[in-house]
Amino acid sequence: MIQNYDATKLEPEILDFWKKHGIYEKAKEKNKGKRKFYFLDGPPYTSGKVHLGTAWNKALKDSVLRYKRMQGFDVWDRAGYDMHGMPTEQAVEKNLGLKHKDEIPVYGIANFVNACREFAITNMLSMNQDFKRIGVWMDFDNPYQSIQNTFMEGEWWLIKKAYENGRLYEGEKTMHWCASCATSLAKHELEYENVTDDSIFVKFPIKSKKDEFLIIWTTTPWTIPFNLGVMANPNLDYVRAKVGNEIWIVAKALASSFISGVAEKQFSILEEFKGNKLVGLEYTHPFENETHQFRELKKKHSKVHTVVMSEEYVDISAGTGLVHMAPGCGPEDYEIGHRNGIPPFNTLTERGVFDETSGIFSGFVAKKDDKKITEEIRKKGLLVAETKIEHDYAHCWRSKDPIIYRTTTQWFFKIEDLKDRMRELNKSIKWVPDFAGSRNFDNWIANLRDNGITRQRYWGTPLPVWKCKQCNDFVVVGSIDELRICTSRGLMKSG
Amino acid sequence: MHKPWIDEVRIRCKCGSIKERIPDILDVWIDAGSASWNCLDFPRRKDLFEKLYPADFILEGIDQIRGWFNLLFVASMVAMSNCSFKSVYMHGFINDAQGRKMSKSLGNYILPQEVIMEYGADTLRYYMIGGTPPGVDINYNFDDMKVKHKNLTVLWNLHKYAIEMAKNLKVNPSELKIDLQKFDVEERFIFSKLNSAIKMATETFNEYRLNEIPWQAEELFLELSRTYIQLTREKSSMGSEEDKKVVLYAAYNVLLESLKLFAPIAPFITEAMYQNLRHEFRLKEESIHLFGWPKHDEGLIDKELEESMQTISEIMQSALAVREKIHLGVRWPVKEIVIAAKDKNIASAVEKLRDVIKKQINVKEVKIVESMPNVKVKIKADYSKIGPKFGDKAPKIIAQLTIDSPETVLKHIQENGKHSFNADGEIIDIVKEDLLVTREVPMPYEEGIFKHGLIYLNREMTDELEAEGFAREIMRRVQALRKKAGLQKSDNISLFIKTDDELREMLKDWSIVIKEKVGASQFRISELEPSRKHAFVSNEKVKGKEFEIHLEKV
Structure with missing residues (x-):
């Protein structure tokens, strides 16, 4: 008599049956040499836990693989794991009782890296078991692992190819930065949260005039010390307004809401003009005397601390119509600065602290010490008003902290110019559902920016670039064999 | 090859100095982005890459639009100016039943292990794979999942049924060959459903519309159980040998093909059922998962x-x-x-x-x-609704509703959602909820x-119908007693029914049928006690009539 359906009893028995009789292997053997079906497993991170979402994902994959096998396809079904990176470093740091990245060299990088490797492998083996338990038939005995030499070489190959195709470059870029993770963040690692911040209105004295000011508005007071320009929209209307004994320049449409509303002052309009009339107008930075770097910058780049034009990033939705520009503190600022020959300027350390060259701001913490910096502006008599603003601000998807910006040297893939070709090729991909490709993915590609590819951490595939400190010549190595050749021609210890 | 060992490698520079490695590591997204060739051990190996690249299929969640899908494409463009994948299935996220993200702090976090320990992995797979369309989040609902679990029991019972039936018939259904001519409309129906399902599932899988497969397989085996088995209940228990073989043939073959269709979704239960069938009927194939995918027969589809x-x-x-x-x-x-x-x-x-x-x-x-x-529809105002709703206008409205024809009122409500009329200069809208509708059926x-x-x-009950009803009920009770007595189908019995005159009269015309159906070589009905004691006796009551069944093997 056959028993009633009891899944919890039946399933382990079936697992044993499959194992004992090698059914999975037989299923694969049957189709050897026939029509190929290359399934590529998106490698889950070796976090150790198979969550419900991961289980769902693998079950969906498994249903396709089983179908294709029954249809007689020679199915390539190698499982994969994503094993390097921050989450592992953070978990191992925690396990070892290390509070910050700086403590790792003290503990010993080799020890630390070995601990990371062990952590990742242990988790991989555990996840293999979990996947097998839900009946997934994939090659879990020989998964592809990002920590293996063969794999890392495959990445070196990519870097070398990028270099050969003119798509690898070292650049100084203003990057989204997470102070607590002490690493730069790519666009896809940002999470936008709706938060309330302090915003300030600041007077910038115009050099050629007495008591005449550009009024700028910012939601990030900590970026004022790095200000190198003011953006105005050439097509908007601006006014010179008499406010008491002073003359303020603001956008016409925002004049009354700002001057009467926010600053609570009476005013009268002296003159009206288009934004393009402001181009080149020189102003005095509030901390000109305290920041020695400004002198050098102004000598080399004539447009520093002048008004520049931007149609794209200046509007009348909020503020004053004049946008403070710090090319070292944001990708848009960087872009307009770049266009005007104004380089990024940013003295924050990895931990988001103003370094020892930052004069009165040395030791201040970016974002956290916004109030202190505002106070310095107020002391100069240049603070017009403070308001609270609710807006979407980018946060690090790991630490959940609000991001800051740093200007660092990173290596990049040049890919922006590939956008059009990629959008074209995307049309030939079969997406289920269709809108995932025609809408979601297409939108993403259309907004593609060059990818930063390097990180300043320990557990990962090393960047295969060797550079000479003396002459700055560098070599990009594409494989271990190539490295051997380079070093044998050269000298020194090999790893 | 990792840090810190790789950092010890130095290269002599032609300027006389030394090249040192830039201390950075690659972003993990580069790791994942290189998977399309790294999965094939390229460039260490060239053969797999040449044979397989680019990937035919990938499947990940919506967050990978800016993650893995992105880097996969960028990496292959940078290295080879091509796209590394041909098709993608994109799924959504898992939320709780209210659509909230699962989190430990909310207390709505479900671990797959929890579900598996109670319901098994098949239920988890079956529920989740079919749980939502591609690109849409799934709101994990335990009640829906339990329904799937119940369905698996229905599926399981189908093979118990087939095996039981085969045992009774002493037939191996895998060796049965039935001429299509012998098919009744029920068989033509279930084989049409089967072939429609095979055709549809094949197309659906080929199009990667994965979430639809569980529903298609489910519809088939539920139909097999709830419709086909039900429709052939009498044929399979009281029909001829031939009839029973036809039912067994249909049930077995449709079940077997259903298992193949469902195997990619629920690999455990389909395997276990197959192993039981295999053992029972000495089937050749070692596993359900080693079968080829079924092919549909267009000629058997009758939409x-x-x-x-x-x-x-x-x-x-x-x-x-x-x-x-x-x-x-x-x-x-x-x-x-x-x-x-x-x-x-x-x-x-x-x-x-x-x-x-x-x-x-x-x-x-x-x-x-x-x-x-002659069906009379009557409507009446529902005082409990009209009163509070219309206040002092109520009496006028109630009166109006006795005047308007019920057919007209209901027609307006069906077409416009309301029935309107003028009461003292004000437009009154009456909706269905304001009325009590009674239908007088002749x-x-x-x-x-x-x-x-x-x-x-x-519901008119004639004497004839009643007699038939009693006869059938008696036959059913006799069969039950036979089974309780442990008798085989081939055993003949001597049957005696003690009952009143009225029932005896009713059953007069049915004695031959009863004898045949219950396998009685001797059959008597009487008011009096039976002449000898029978081995098995039961007291029965049907519709208020009492009678005793006495039977024993002959």
């Missing part, structure tokens, strides 16, 4: 028949509901059912499957009309409703 069966299924459901309402079990034959429907398709379905209806709901005659004459009919119309069961 019209499928639709007709669906229609009369609904009619029969309704009829059975009416029987229950008037406490008239299905074993009591009913003189007539009238089906009132305007749709010509309903009429033709009923025509085609008239015999099925008769058999299933035990009616002698099936009539179809466009609408039932005797002897009892009304029931189905999707496309109404049915009327004639």
Whole structure:
């Protein structure tokens, strides 16, 4: 008599049956040499836990693989794991009782890296078991692992190819930065949260005039010390307004809401003009005397601390119509600065602290010490008003902290110019559902920016670039064999 | 190759100095982005890459639009100016039943292990794979999942049924060859469903519309269980050897093909069921998962028949509901059912499957009309609603409703959602909820409703019908006692029924049928005690009539 359906009893028995009789292997053997079906497993991170979402994902994959096998396809079904990176470093740091990245060299990088490797492998083996338990038939005995030499070489190959195709470059870029993770963040690692911040209105004295000011508005007071320009929209209307004994320049449409509303002052309009009339107008930075770097910058780049034009990033939705520009503190600022020959300027350390060259701001913490910096502006008599603003601000998807910006040297893939070709090729991909490709993915590609590819951490595939400190010549190595050749021609210890 | 060892490698520079490695590591996204060739050990190995690249299929969640899908494409563009994948299935996220993200702090976090320990991995897979369309989040609902678990029990029981039946018939269904001529409409129906399902599932899988597969497989095996097995209940228990073989053949083959269709979704239960069938019927293939995917036979697909069966299924459901309402079990034959429907398709379905209806709901005659004459519809104002709603206008409204014709009022409500009239210069809107509607159905009919119309069961009980009802009920009780007595189907019995004169009279015309159906070589009904003691006795009561069954093996 056959028993009633009891899944919890039946399933382990079936697992044993499959194992004992090698059914999975037989299923694969049957189709050897026939029509190929290359399934590529998106490698889950070796976090150790198979969550419900991961289980769902693998079950969906498994249903396709089983179908294709029954249809007689020679199915390539190698499982994969994503094993390097921050989450592992953070978990191992925690396990070892290390509070910050700086403590790792003290503990010993080799020890630390070995601990990371062990952590990742242990988790991989555990996840293999979990996947097998839900009946997934994939090659879990020989998964592809990002920590293996063969794999890392495959990445070196990519870097070398990028270099050969003119798509690898070292650049100084203003990057989204997470102070607590002490690493730069790519666009896809940002999470936008709706938060309330302090915003300030600041007077910038115009050099050629007495008591005449550009009024700028910012939601990030900590970026004022790095200000190198003011953006105005050439097509908007601006006014010179008499406010008491002073003359303020603001956008016409925002004049009354700002001057009467926010600053609570009476005013009268002296003159009206288009934004393009402001181009080149020189102003005095509030901390000109305290920041020695400004002198050098102004000598080399004539447009520093002048008004520049931007149609794209200046509007009348909020503020004053004049946008403070710090090319070292944001990708848009960087872009307009770049266009005007104004380089990024940013003295924050990895931990988001103003370094020892930052004069009165040395030791201040970016974002956290916004109030202190505002106070310095107020002391100069240049603070017009403070308001609270609710807006979407980018946060690090790991630490959940609000991001800051740093200007660092990173290596990049040049890919922006590939956008059009990629959008074209995307049309030939079969997406289920269709809108995932025609809408979601297409939108993403259309907004593609060059990818930063390097990180300043320990557990990962090393960047295969060797550079000479003396002459700055560098070599990009594409494989271990190539490295051997380079070093044998050269000298020194090999790893 | 990792840090810190790789950092010890230095290269002599031609300027005389030394090149040192830039201390950075690659972003993990580069790791993942290189997977399309790294999965094939390229460039260490070239053969797999040449044979397989680019990837035919990838499947990940919506967050990978800016993650892995992005880097996969960028990496292959940078290295080779091509795209590394051809097709993608993109799924959504898992939320709780209220659509909230799962988090430990909310306390709505579910671990797969928890589900597996209680319901098994098959239920988890079956529920989740079919749980939501691609690109859409799934709101994890335990109640829905439990329904899937129940369905697996239904599936499981199907193979128990087939094995039991084969045992009784002493036949190996895998060796049966049945001529299509021998198929009744029920067999043609289930084989049509089977082949439709195979055809559809193949197309669906090829298009990667994965979430639809569980529903297609489920519909097939539920139909097998709830429709086919039900329709052939009598044929399989009381029919001829030939008839029973046909049912076994159909049940076994449709089940086996269903298992193949369902195997990619629920690999454990399908394997376990197959192993039982394999053991029982000495099947060759070692595992359900080693079979080829079924191929459909276009010639066996009859869409019209499928639709007709669906229609009369609904009619029969309704009829059975009416029987229950008037406490008239299905074993009591009913003189007539009238089906009132305007749709010509309903009429033709009923025509085609008239015999099925008769058999299933035990009616002698099936009539179809466009609408039932003499049904009186009466409407009355619902005072409990009208009063509070209209206040002092209520009396006027109530009066108006006695004047307006019920047909008109209901027609307006059906077409416009309301019935409006003028009361003292004000427009009054009456909706369905304001009314009490009664339908007076002419005797002897009892009304029931189905999707496309109404049915009327004639509850008039003639002597003939009653006699048949008793006879069938007695036969059923005798069979039950036989089974309890442990008798085999081939055993003959001596049967004696002690009962009053009235029942004896009723059963007069049925004695031959009863004898045959219950395998009695001797059969007597009497008021008096039986002449000798029989081995098995039971006391029965049917519709208030008491009688005793005495039987023993001959």
